[in-house]
Structures are given as structure tokens and as C-alpha cells.
Amino acid sequence: MLETRDLTIRFGGHVAVNAVSCSFASGTLTAIVGPNGAGKTTYFNLISGQLKASAGTVSLNGRDLSGQPPSARTRAGLGRAFQLTNLFPNLSVLENVRLAVQATQEGPHRRGLNLWSIWSDHQGLTARADAILAEVALKAREHDTVASLPHGDQRKLEVALLMALEPQVFMFDEPTAGMNAAEAPVILDLIRKLKQDKRKTILLVEHKMDVVRELADRIIVLHNGQLVADGEPAQVIASPIVQEAYLGVAKA
Amino acid sequence: MSRVLSHDLPRSRWLAVILVALLLGLAFAPFLFPGVKALNVAAKVVVFVVLVASFDLLLGYTGIVSFAHTMFFGIGAYGVAIASSRMGAGWEALAVGVGAALALSFVLSLAIGLFSLRVRAIFFAMITLAVASAFQTLASQLSSFTGGEDGLTFKMPELISPSFEFAEEPFLGASLDGRLLCYYLLFVLAVVLVLALLRIVNSPFGRVLQAIRENEFRAEAIGYRVVVYRTTAAVLSALFATLAGAMLAIWLRYNGPDTSLSFEIMVDILLIVVIGGMGTLYGAAIGATLFVVAQSYLQDLLRMANEAVTGVPWLAAVFTPDRWLLWLGLLFVLSVYHFPTGIVGRLRARALARR
Amino acid sequence: QPKEIRIAHVYGKTGALEAYGKQTQTGFMMGLDYATGGSMAVNGKKLVVIEKDDQGKPDLGKSLLATAYADDKADLAVGTTGSGVALAMLPVAEEYKKVLIVEPAVAASITGDKWNKYIFRTGRNSSQDAISNAVALDKDGTTIVTLAQDWAFGRDGVKAFKDAVKKAKIGHEEYLPPTTTDFTAGIQRIVDQLKDKPGRKVVWVVWAGATTPFNALADADLQKRFGIEVATGGNILPAMTAYKRFPGMEGATYYYFGLPKNPVNEALVAAHYKAFKAPPDFFTAGGFSAAMAVVTALKKTGGETNTNKLITAMEGMSFDTPKGTMTFRKEDHQAMQSMYHFRIKQDPAFAWGVPELVREIKPEEMAVPVRNKR
Amino acid sequence: MSNFDWKPLALVPVLALLALPLVGSPSTWLTLTVAGLAMGMIIFVIASGLTLVFGLMDVLNFGHGLFIALGAFVASSVLGLMGDWTGSQQLWRNLVAVFPAMLVAMAVAAAVGLAFERFIVRPVYGQHLKQILITMGGMIIGEEFIKMVWGPAQIPLPLPEALRGSLFVGEAAISKYRLLAVAVGLVVFVALAWTLARTKIGLLIRAGVQDREMVESLGYRIGRLFVGVFVAGSALAGLGGVMWGLFQQNLIPQMGAQVNVLIFIVIIIGGLGSTLGALIGALLVGLMVNYVGFVLPVATQFASIALMVAVLMWRPQGVYPVVKV
Amino acid sequence: MNLLELQGVHTHIGAYHILHGVDLVVPQGQVTMLLGRNGAGKSTTLRTIMGLWHASKGRVALAGQDITAAATPQIAALGVAYVPENMGIFADLTVKENMLLAARAAKRAEQMDAARLQWIFKMFPAVEKFWNHPAGKLSGGQKQMLAVARAIVEPRQLLIVDEPSKGLAPAIIDNMIDAFAELKAQGVTILLVEQNLNFAKRLGDTVAVMDNGCVVHAGSMADFAADTALQQSLLGLAI
Numbered sequence A: 001m002l003e004t005r006d007l008t009i010r011f012g013g014h015v016a017v018n019a020v021s022c023s024f025a026s027g028t029l030t031a032i033v034g035p036n037g038a039g040k041t042t043y044f045n046l047i048s049g050q051l052k053a054s055a056g057t058v059s060l061n062g063r064d065l066s067g068q069p070p071s072a073r074t075r076a077g078l079g080r081a082f083q084l085t086n087l088f089p090n091l092s093v094l095e096n097v098r099l100a101v102q103a104t105q106e107g108p109h110r111r112g113l114n115l116w117s118i119w120s121d122h123q124g125l126t127a128r129a130d131a132i133l134a135e136v137a138l139k140a141r142e143h144d145t146v147a148s149l150p151h152g153d154q155r156k157l158e159v160a161l162l163m164a165l166e167p168q169v170f171m172f173d174e175p176t177a178g179m180n181a182a183e184a185p186v187i188l189d190l191i192r193k194l195k196q197d198k199r200k201t202i203l204l205v206e207h208k209m210d211v212v213r214e215l216a217d218r219i220i221v222l223h224n225g226q227l228v229a230d231g232e233p234a235q236v237i238a239s240p241i242v243q244e245a246y247l248g249v250a251k252a
Numbered sequence B: 001m002s003r004v005l006s007h008d009l010p011r012s013r014w015l016a017v018i019l020v021a022l023l024l025g026l027a028f029a030p031f032l033f034p035g036v037k038a039l040n041v042a043a044k045v046v047v048f049v050v051l052v053a054s055f056d057l058l059l060g061y062t063g064i065v066s067f068a069h070t071m072f073f074g075i076g077a078y079g080v081a082i083a084s085s086r087m088g089a090g091w092e093a094l095a096v097g098v099g100a101a102l103a104l105s106f107v108l109s110l111a112i113g114l115f116s117l118r119v120r121a122i123f124f125a126m127i128t129l130a131v132a133s134a135f136q137t138l139a140s141q142l143s144s145f146t147g148g149e150d151g152l153t154f155k156m157p158e159l160i161s162p163s164f165e166f167a168e169e170p171f172l173g174a175s176l177d178g179r180l181l182c183y184y185l186l187f188v189l190a191v192v193l194v195l196a197l198l199r200i201v202n203s204p205f206g207r208v209l210q211a212i213r214e215n216e217f218r219a220e221a222i223g224y225r226v227v228v229y230r231t232t233a234a235v236l237s238a239l240f241a242t243l244a245g246a247m248l249a250i251w252l253r254y255n256g257p258d259t260s261l262s263f264e265i266m267v268d269i270l271l272i273v274v275i276g277g278m279g280t281l282y283g284a285a286i287g288a289t290l291f292v293v294a295q296s297y298l299q300d301l302l303r304m305a306n307e308a309v310t311g312v313p314w315l316a317a318v319f320t321p322d323r324w325l326l327w328l329g330l331l332f333v334l335s336v337y338h339f340p341t342g343i344v345g346r347l348r349a350r351a352l353a354r355r
Numbered sequence C: 001q002p003k004e005i006r007i008a009h010v011y012g013k014t015g016a017l018e019a020y021g022k023q024t025q026t027g028f029m030m031g032l033d034y035a036t037g038g039s040m041a042v043n044g045k046k047l048v049v050i051e052k053d054d055q056g057k058p059d060l061g062k063s064l065l066a067t068a069y070a071d072d073k074a075d076l077a078v079g080t081t082g083s084g085v086a087l088a089m090l091p092v093a094e095e096y097k098k099v100l101i102v103e104p105a106v107a108a109s110i111t112g113d114k115w116n117k118y119i120f121r122t123g124r125n126s127s128q129d130a131i132s133n134a135v136a137l138d139k140d141g142t143t144i145v146t147l148a149q150d151w152a153f154g155r156d157g158v159k160a161f162k163d164a165v166k167k168a169k170i171g172h173e174e175y176l177p178p179t180t181t182d183f184t185a186g187i188q189r190i191v192d193q194l195k196d197k198p199g200r201k202v203v204w205v206v207w208a209g210a211t212t213p214f215n216a217l218a219d220a221d222l223q224k225r226f227g228i229e230v231a232t233g234g235n236i237l238p239a240m241t242a243y244k245r246f247p248g249m250e251g252a253t254y255y256y257f258g259l260p261k262n263p264v265n266e267a268l269v270a271a272h273y274k275a276f277k278a279p280p281d282f283f284t285a286g287g288f289s290a291a292m293a294v295v296t297a298l299k300k301t302g303g304e305t306n307t308n309k310l311i312t313a314m315e316g317m318s319f320d321t322p323k324g325t326m327t328f329r330k331e332d333h334q335a336m337q338s339m340y341h342f343r344i345k346q347d348p349a350f351a352w353g354v355p356e357l358v359r360e361i362k363p364e365e366m367a368v369p370v371r372n373k374r
Numbered sequence D: 001m002s003n004f005d006w007k008p009l010a011l012v013p014v015l016a017l018l019a020l021p022l023v024g025s026p027s028t029w030l031t032l033t034v035a036g037l038a039m040g041m042i043i044f045v046i047a048s049g050l051t052l053v054f055g056l057m058d059v060l061n062f063g064h065g066l067f068i069a070l071g072a073f074v075a076s077s078v079l080g081l082m083g084d085w086t087g088s089q090q091l092w093r094n095l096v097a098v099f100p101a102m103l104v105a106m107a108v109a110a111a112v113g114l115a116f117e118r119f120i121v122r123p124v125y126g127q128h129l130k131q132i133l134i135t136m137g138g139m140i141i142g143e144e145f146i147k148m149v150w151g152p153a154q155i156p157l158p159l160p161e162a163l164r165g166s167l168f169v170g171e172a173a174i175s176k177y178r179l180l181a182v183a184v185g186l187v188v189f190v191a192l193a194w195t196l197a198r199t200k201i202g203l204l205i206r207a208g209v210q211d212r213e214m215v216e217s218l219g220y221r222i223g224r225l226f227v228g229v230f231v232a233g234s235a236l237a238g239l240g241g242v243m244w245g246l247f248q249q250n251l252i253p254q255m256g257a258q259v260n261v262l263i264f265i266v267i268i269i270g271g272l273g274s275t276l277g278a279l280i281g282a283l284l285v286g287l288m289v290n291y292v293g294f295v296l297p298v299a300t301q302f303a304s305i306a307l308m309v310a311v312l313m314w315r316p317q318g319v320y321p322v323v324k325v
Numbered sequence E: 001m002n003l004l005e006l007q008g009v010h011t012h013i014g015a016y017h018i019l020h021g022v023d024l025v026v027p028q029g030q031v032t033m034l035l036g037r038n039g040a041g042k043s044t045t046l047r048t049i050m051g052l053w054h055a056s057k058g059r060v061a062l063a064g065q066d067i068t069a070a071a072t073p074q075i076a077a078l079g080v081a082y083v084p085e086n087m088g089i090f091a092d093l094t095v096k097e098n099m100l101l102a103a104r105a106a107k108r109a110e111q112m113d114a115a116r117l118q119w120i121f122k123m124f125p126a127v128e129k130f131w132n133h134p135a136g137k138l139s140g141g142q143k144q145m146l147a148v149a150r151a152i153v154e155p156r157q158l159l160i161v162d163e164p165s166k167g168l169a170p171a172i173i174d175n176m177i178d179a180f181a182e183l184k185a186q187g188v189t190i191l192l193v194e195q196n197l198n199f200a201k202r203l204g205d206t207v208a209v210m211d212n213g214c215v216v217h218a219g220s221m222a223d224f225a226a227d228t229a230l231q232q233s234l235l236g237l238a239i
């Protein structure tokens, strides 16, 4: 179980995430919605350690992770994908994934601190990376460098890296943004499949309400950094604050 | 074979041919190219291959731009120089010198590696530039220890000194003496060190370094503690540079601030990495050979060119050996123009295109 | 019997000391020409000069000298400009058992503890510089502060100077970083040391390199404000432009074309004016002297280039130079030579401050210590 | 500007005051402080071109020193032709000689800068490593050309008569030339700061460095702008060369390389792209060198480096970063 | 009348042949939607129009003028505003400075058209809210708003936007659709690449669909919207 307590960050005078306390049980997919700039990505950044909280704590299964650097949190089981694509642009698609697979390894080849074995000898890593690429339908381009991929494929790779980490908590930040209607289902199917594993916790930031409606077990709403609604999807979507501030229905 | 090269094969037929030629050329240099000058050039090539390869680990693989690399080169050379001149010629002196130098390099590179995390890339580069120049000043100021500007001249163990002759008659034009043994000592050392580096860059560790070079932020996010890898790379590269410095001192039996610490050498290293192709150790080897040979024979070449054009005064003024630096400068500019991805990059791209 | 005598001249043809090196080469060739009466041959053997550019780099100097001896079969060598390079070259001469005439590197240790029997030096050494300056300044009731660069060259010079000063008092030694560009602080320190001292007050400067403290010293107007004089040795002509602002300044120099009066110097000045329409400079004279030494020695051996014969011929050998007669003393092969006590005069005809001869300091007047171990 | 950050500006007086007890005598302190500030101004002038080229355009120009040397050598030729004017005791006649020298030096440096941008820098915008190499190459070539034109030897560049010597206030001395340098430095500072703050040029360059294509998509000819700024930077370096040459009164072809590290330090202390920062950096370096030179001369060579490291520990981007790295 | 015309455009990136003869027309005063799968070459087409990549064959014409070989600034100066796929935000510059750069007529911030700014602020509140903040600190959606705001800060005749709705909250998407409609009413011609089919249907007048570096369908939006079978075959829609 992932839990944040009074998680807060200030940028100068601006409070981007304001005392958000929330816990996420395994086996549920929680959608996080809210207007642009509500603090969704920032909230993810605080959980995964890219930003240091001004106050509050993050804990996973009761273990406090607040002081840890991002790498340690990832190893503890917090995995995330980024909203704006953030990959290793001049390495091949396969190597990108392989690096992520390697990062999860324990034992003698632990996280690449091994200076003396030969990388390509680790066949297991390659096989696993291949499997993941097949899952996101990127196998055909595995030897291309990431920089030459179209935008949509880069978004898929972003998700592939997250899958490779095999975390306990998956944080998706608008995984299908910029992906066309034919491709998005590949990713959504993946997420659906993940949902079936009851040990996993999934957090999903998404602006497409049809997707949210279909996938979410629970929705929380962030607005101006604050947690303003939390509950059943239907009920939350119907709430006035979502209708007005987010969907802009009142105006229309 | 493939294992010896850590499965990092040349991936281009031409590249393979060049590398083999290079290896054989260096292995038989004393017999193929007789003469003192040729042997000196070959030895310098050998030292520079190690030095540049060690720098490539830092620059090409990890993406850290540091101008302080000659500092470690200098430490290695001074280690041997100071120990040999204080303790007298001998293997113990060598061991002590190299050991002390490695220890000092370790500490300094650790500090620098950690500091590199505090400031961003270009600033770090400029700081190392300043630190390196300060270190050079320091080396010439501590003259009671380092011989100051004048440097130190010292002797090597008998076995690898020129005075040691193990056969009267020259063999294939090369005199069989300690100098020859010394050359082979360096050559074997260089081969071992380069293979070790090749192993390191092709290990899981090496791959993480490349990931950090590409996108440090993401490398951290997928679970690699960037500080650890970066610092380790900085330390390793410093240690290899230190060894290269020791090799230089062993060969020259002399060391001084200009010989191993000067900014000029740093720039040469940079140029070699770029000519050869960043992020490929093979590039370091080819680049080093090309550059050192060009640099050593540039003046001779110009002398010939100069004689050819003596009739045309202004041409002669440009082609005089005194203006060899002009041509070196041009070499800098042109190689950046024509080898954006280095020689290795070029060759590999050709091989790919052919496929 | 080979028909030619091969002489390698290693010098800083390019690099920071390019200007100095080229003067030496010019002087050397003029000297050979003069010494052989234009024939460029001794005993019918042609003199062949092999030029090597050490670029001011010790490691390169070393390898070039070895190349010259081994690959180019040089019989003897002359060089080089930088002291560091020269020091690195000394063991090579020993290794190949060939003579090396050092010119113009000044470091005392070349003929001191780093010396070996193949090394001769026609150039002055830093002791000679310092001692002659001491002779020029050493008076009762004088307080001297030295101002030097903080490196071996500076400290050597000051030490030799101090050893040679007998009557005057050395008030303070000021060392500044070799690359100093702003002398305000250094001058301030010197003034603080010197301003309240009784009697004659002198700052003696020993400084090599392009940026010298003289302009800063002149700007500070020490003479008028505190009665502090400035003194220094000689230098190349462009550097002596700064001396123009110190009329009456005294010191001792190695060479200035107007100072020595002898036929060799007259020949050098005439030849140099003819070739370049300018007077010969500091290092030209040195190169000329080295050539005179080479030819004199070869004449003595009858054109033989056998190293031992050369050494025997050269030890104690006297030879004519633009600075009068020099003698390689037996102990350390250092050429004993005259130095010139001068006083600066402003002369609008010259761009530099002109040194006028106060008196020639003869070799016998200078107790130049022997520092080598034989 | 209510939220102006005063702290770095305050660093200058703070450093001066801290030095007072260490130096001891107030008159010595005054001499050192005034000389240090004036020295800082000279350093600022030689570094000012680099605030444009390195600070704003993000070009690691190791050849910048070349323009400094070039400016100095050109000035020596121009002043050499005007012997009557420089030899005069009258200040105005001297200045009449110095100003054309500055103008010609700037013009020559600008012209060479134009070629340098075209052939050396243009292919490597945005690639630091290659910039270092190619500009080093350019620098070497340029230095050799200087040797071919003016000879390899050092050449004197005597100060015009009336600018020599010092003004004396009690025991404290201030050399006259430094006062001129302060004036020139202030003019350069105001001109630069005004242009960058009041026109879009500064913005465009910063934007162009981040995303050249986008700036072009907005309709600006970034190529021309970069040329212009590079040329301006070179001209400023030429001016700096005149000032530096007259200060040293002695020129060697390598003089450009010798100031390279110094000016990079100044720009880094100041923060990339900031004119004010560069000024503060230069003043701090000028003061620091003088104080340390007085209190502990051996440490002088390390003073500016230590200063830089200390500043970066405090502000990793320099004191007034305009361009963030 | 067609404002923009591409005839048989081929584009290479390095050794890769990306566009294989694109034919595309953008009628004056209308909204044209460019659709297609990931990697179909939509962004490449836009970049080729802007002169960021040059066509190796074929012809690009703007208002009858050949711009195939023209430089990007020249094309922009003809009155084309472009929002690239990666938004092209100058992260170190403040929002204000970003806007100022796009306002070519204004030398200083005060000289920007105040009324137009107010109009932009109303649609994209984040732009006003973060006016003096570095643009790099904006959230993903806020950056997207800034990118579009920047393209419309001054009137232009042709507006080209690569995926305008990406990452935007539904309310803001509505605003954006209103904005484009208003611009169209002012006579601006608009070319949009869009993945969001709803968005495309609501706004588009004509449509072109790309696949594999070619335009494989072109026609009116109304027809396309009605024909689900066509949509399915061209875009691979599951629904």
C-alpha cells in the first residue's frame, strides 16, 4: 500500500501540491484528474522523489521513503512513466528497455555495478526486454535509435520502460497523450492486464474521460494542489467541482 | 577472440583491417621502423593510446567533460619521477611511485567526481580547467619536490635502461638493448590496459554510464544511483590516466610540468578523441596513432614542402616548418569539419550503409 | 674518414621562446661563417648544421638530441634555449658519449649538480649574472630588496646575488608568481619594507618573461616619493624599452651590442646590420660565441671529432667571442667571461633605454663558485 | 526593481572591508582597493566580449583570446604611426591617438570575428566539445598569423606620455592609466547592459541557443543575429586587447591564451549572460588578486580560482545567471 | 482558392526516405485536419512546409508562391505561425518573454496588443497566471496552452499546429476549439494535426489522412465523419 501524508511542495509563494493525504491500496487503479496545472505531475514527482517535498511523507507498505533519492524509491517498488517523453535518445529501443530490466536485477549482476562481466553475456536481460517490446508492439523497431522514432512510438517506449521495472506501484502520466486511436488501445490493454494482478497498485493521470470511466476503480481530483474529491468514478465525475472546474460543462 | 574484445567487435571490415595493422605495426615497430626517432614516436603512441582511452571512458562513455585529465597523467609521471629520483633507480622505486600516484589520483578524482554533481556540465569543465592550471602551477612551485619548471631527470632499473645490452649485434636494424625491452614493457602494458578498459565499457556498468551520458535524470529514475556510477567512472578513468603517466615517465626518464601537465596535452587528447570517434575505444587507438605520428612528422613534412616551393616566397612563408602550428591548427579545424562522428563512426556508418 | 663534420643545433625554434631561439641560430650561423673565414669548413671538412626544433618542450628536446646523435650521426651538438629543456638533454649527451655545448640556457645546475663531462657552456650561468650585478651595486650603507619570480630561476638568481653581496645589506626578498600581471601589491610590500630604511635604497629586479614589473615600478615613482632606486640586469632589446623610464639606472649585463670593444664584436655588429638592418641582440651574441667555441675546438683537434679528443681540447680552452676572450674552465666546463656594468641613458634615437658602459667586469673579478661533483 | 538581488553586489564592499584588518595600514589598503577596482574594470573590458559569446550564445570560444591579442597588436601598429601624438605631454593629444587605435583594433577584430564565425564557429553551434577543439584550432592559426605579421618576438607598446605615472593621495598611489580604464569600462558596461535589457536581442539569442528552429519558425533570422553578436563580441575583445596591451605595455603573440582562463573565471562567477554579473566577477577578481598579493603573495595564483569555487559553492550558477545551464 | 499546396513532396531525413510524394491542399479560410497513425509522416509534412526540412522532390506553394526551398524565417514572415510537436517552449525565458518573441511587431512587452492578450488570457488562464514565471516550470498542459497562445499573439494568415489538444483538460480543449473557430471567423486558414477524432470532427472542414509517407485520403470532414468504415480502414479504429 502506497500512502502519502500531508504531502506539500511550495515553489516560492506558489503551493503546487497542498497537504495531500491519500492512500492507494494494491489491486486498485486510481485515476487522478484535475485541470492543467492542478499538481498531478508534481504529485507524482513528489512520490517518486524527483522533487523534494517541503513537508509531508511518502511511504510504501509502511516503510517511509521520504528521504530517499529517486533511484532508491524505484528499487523499493515505485515505478513511473513521464508525461513528457524522457528516454535515452541515442541508444536503441532495445537498449533502453534492457537498461531498465537490468536496473531491477539482484545478485552478482546487481544493477550494473558489475564492471567485469560482459554485457551481452546476460542473455536473460535481452530476452526479457524483447518480451516487453513485443507486448507494446515495438519489436519491429527495436534496433532503431529512439531519436528517430515518431512521437507516438516514443510514448509507447516510455510505458515499456515502466513495465520493465516491474514495480509494485505503477504511475502513468497521460500514457496515451499524442497516441493515435489505433495505438492507444495497446497501452490501455496493457494497463487492463496489469489491473488483474491484485498485488499491483496503479495510479493513472489521464485527461480522456472515457478512458478514466472505463478503467478507474476510484478517482481522486486535484485542484490548485488540493485534494478536492475522492471516490467512486461515477459519483466523482458527477460532482459539481469536476463538472465546472475540469470538464467546463457549466460554461457551455 | 571475440571474448578478449568483450564482444565489442569493430563492426566494419576496414576498421578491423586498420586495427590489426596498427597492432602489428606497434608490435614490430622497433624492427619495421628502425631509428631512435621512430621508436620514440612508437612509444609515445603506445602511451597516448592508453591515455586517450582512459579519457574516452570519462568523456565518450560517461559524458563528463573534464580538463583535469592531464592532472592525473602528471601525477602518474611525477610519481615515478619523484620516487626514482629520491630512491634511486630500481623496481621498488617504480612500485612505490606508481602506488603513491594511484593513491593520490584516487583521492583527487573522488573529490572531483563528487564535485561534478554540484555544478552543471560546462561549469564543471571550466572549473577543471582552472584546477588543472592551478595544479600545474603548484607542481612548478614545489620545486624542491618536483624539480619545478626544470623537471626531474632520473634513471630506470638497469634492465630497461639504454645502457643494458643483451646482444652485441643489432637484429634487423634494431639494437637489442634495455630500450627495446622498455618499449615492449610499455607495449604489453598498453595492450592489457586497453583490453581491460574495453571490458569495463562493455560491462553492465559501462552500459549504465552510457545511459547516464544520454539522460542522467532518467537513469536515476529507473533506479541507478547516478552519483555512484559517475564517481566510479571518474576514479577509474583517473587511475588509468595515472598509469599512462607512469608509462610516459618510464620511457622518457624525465618529467616536468610541460611534459605531462600542460594544457596543450589536454587539447591534444580532446582532439584525438574526436578524430577517432567519441565513445569507441578503437577510435582512441586510431586517433592517437594518427595524431602522434602527424605531430611528430609534421615539421619534416613541411620542410619537404617548403623546399618544393622555395620559388614562391609567400608560399614558402606558409610552408615553413616554423609555422607547423598553423598546420596543426588547420588539422584541428578540418578534423572537426570532416569527422563529426570520428573515423570509427565514419567507417561503421559506411559498413552499415553497405549492408 | 668522413668528409664533413655534423653539428646539431637544438633550439626553441617555435613555441614561447621562438624569438630567443632564432637569435641564437642567427648568431650561431654568423659565428661559424666568421670563424671559418666564410669557408664553412675546418681542415677541409665541411661543417653541416642540423637544426632541431625542441618547441621549448623538455621531452622533445631529449628525443631530438638522441635522434641527432643516433639517426643523424651528429658529431657534437649545441643547444638549447630553455633551461628545463637543456637539463633534460644533459643525460642524453652522456648516454651517447658526445659533446653538448649549452647555449644560452642559464640554470646554475647545468654546470652544477646535473653536469656531466660531455657538457660545456658558452652562455653565462645565473651565478655570473647575479655576481656581476652584485659587483655593480655592492656599496656600504645600501639596503637592497630583491624582487624576483617565484620559481627556480628567480630563487637561484637571488641566492647567487646574496652570496656575492658583501657590503650592502639585503633587506628583504620579495617573490611574486611568475605570471604576475598586476604589480601593485608586490610594490606596496616592497615600499613597506624599504621606505623607512636609512641610506641608499635599491630594488634589484630579476625577471624573465614578457610582463615585467618595470612599468609598474616607474608608475609608482619610487625614487621621488621614497628615494628608492631600481636596478636590474640586461635583457633583450624589446624588453629594455621599459628601461627608458629609468635614466641613471645601474646594473650589469651579459651583452649589449654597444658595450664590448673588440674586433669580433665589431664584425658581428657589422654583419648583423648588413643582414637585418638592426643591431644584434642578447642571444645573437651567445650563438656567435658558441660557434666560435666549436670552430676553435675543431681547429685544435685538426678536424677530428672523436669525443675524447674534443673534450681534451676544450677543457681550459680560450676562444674569442663578441664579449672578448672566454675560457672553459677545467672544473665544470663553464665559460668564464666578462660582464658589463652599465648605466641607462635616454637617447631619442633608440626605442630602448641605452646602457652605457660604466666598466667591464673581468672574469677574474668574479668568484664564480664551482658547484659540480667531478 | 523591488525584488532585485542585492547580495552579490554587496560582495564587493564586503570583500574590501574584510581585507582591511588583514592589510593593516589604511593608506596601503586604499591603494590596493582602488588599484584592484580599476584592475577589475580592465578585466571587465577584456571579458565583456565573452559575456556575449560564451555567456549568451553559449559558444565555448577558446579562441576569444585571439581577438584580444589581435586588438593589442593592431593598436601597437596604429599607435606606432602616431608617434607625435603619443609622445606629446598633453592628455588630449594622447587620447586622440588612443581612440583611433581602439576603433581600428575593434574594426579589425570584428572583421576577423566575422570570418571566424563563418568558418570556425558556425558548424558547431550547440556542441561544446567541438567548439572547444575548433576554436582552439582557430586560436592556434590566428596566433601563427600574428607571428607572421608582427614577428614572434615580444613588441613594446609604450603608454602615451600623459597616461604614465600615478596620482598620489597622501601615501596612496593610483596610476593614471587605470582611471582611463575605469572610464572605458563604465562606458562598455552601460552600453552592453542597455542593449541587452532594452532590446529583444538578448532574448532572441537566449531563445536561439535553446531552440534554434523555433526561433526561426517565429520568423527571425537567427543566423544573422548570431553573426552580429559574435562580431560584436570580437570587437569588444579587440577593445579589451587595446586596454590590456596598454596596461602590460608589452605584447607577445601568446597573450591571448594567457588571459583565457582569467576571463572564463570572470564570466562563470558572474553567471552566464549577465553583464552585471561579469562586472562583479571582474571587480572581485581584481580586488582578490591585490589583497592576496599583498597578504600572501604565493597564494595569488590560486586566489581567483578559489574565489570561483567559493562563489559556485554558494551559487552553483554564478551570481546573476541569466542563462541557466 | 488553396492557400497552401503540396505536390508530390518527398522528404529525406539523412539516409531515411520519409515522405513519398505527399499531395495536400489547404483551402483558404478553412480548417484542414491532417490525420494518420503514429509514424505516418504528419509531423514530417508540417516540418517540410515550414522549411525545417527541405523536400528533395516536389513542390510546396503558399498563396501561389513557391516556398519549397525557402528558409524557415522567410516562410514565417509570409504570415505562417507554427506550433511544433514538442511545443518549442523556451524553458529559460518567462512566459512573457516567450510571448514577446512571438510578437514580432512589439519591441517591448508593453507594446503587445493588449486586447488580443486579454482574449488569449481568457481562453488560456495559465498564460496570465504565470506571466512572469520561467516557462520551463509550467505543467505539461500549461506549456501546450502557451505554445498555442504564442502562435496567435499576432494575426497570421496560416496557423499550423501539431497536436494542439495533447495533454489538455477537457475544459481547455473546449476553449481551444472556440479559439480556432474564432480565428477561422477572422479569416485565418488553419492546418491541424490531430489524434483526437472528436476534436477533429468538431472543428474540421476538410480532412487528409496520411499513411506511410503519403496522403491516402482527402475530402470533406462531413463525409469522413459519417463514414465509420472509412475511418476504421484508414486509422485502424477499433470502434
Ligand SMILES: Nc1ncnc2c1ncn2[C@@H]1O[C@H](COP(=O)(O)OP(=O)(O)OP(=O)(O)O)[C@@H](O)[C@H]1O
Pocket (backbone or CB within 6 Å): A011, A014, A016, A034, A035, A036, A037, A038, A039, A040, A041, A042, A043, A083, E130, E137, E138, E139, E140, E141, E142, E167, E169
Ligand atoms: N519546478 C517548478 N517550479 C515552479 N513551479 C512549478 C514547478 N513544477 C511545477 N510547477 C507548477 O506547479 C503547478 C502544477 O504543475 P503540474 O505539472 O503538477 O500540473 P499537472 O496537474 O500535471 O498539469 P497538466 O495536466 O497540465 O500536466 C503548475 O502551476 C506549475 O507551474
Ligand SMILES: Nc1ncnc2c1ncn2[C@@H]1O[C@H](COP(=O)(O)OP(=O)(O)OP(=O)(O)O)[C@@H](O)[C@H]1O
Pocket (backbone or CB within 6 Å): A147, A148, A149, A150, A151, A152, A153, A178, A180, E013, E016, E018, E036, E037, E038, E039, E040, E041, E042, E043, E044, E045, E085
Ligand atoms: N530524426 C529522424 N531520423 C530518422 N527518422 C525519423 C526522424 N524523425 C522521424 N523519423 C521517422 O519518420 C517517420 C514519420 O515520422 P513523423 O514524426 O512525421 O510521424 P507522425 O505522423 O508525426 O507520427 P506521430 O503521430 O507519432 O507524431 C517515422 O517512421 C519516424 O521514425
Ligand SMILES: [Mg+2]
Pocket (backbone or CB within 6 Å): A040, A041, A042, A083, A173, E139, E140, E141
Ligand atoms: Mg502533468
Ligand SMILES: [Mg+2]
Pocket (backbone or CB within 6 Å): A150, A151, E042, E043, E044, E085, E162
Ligand atoms: Mg507527429
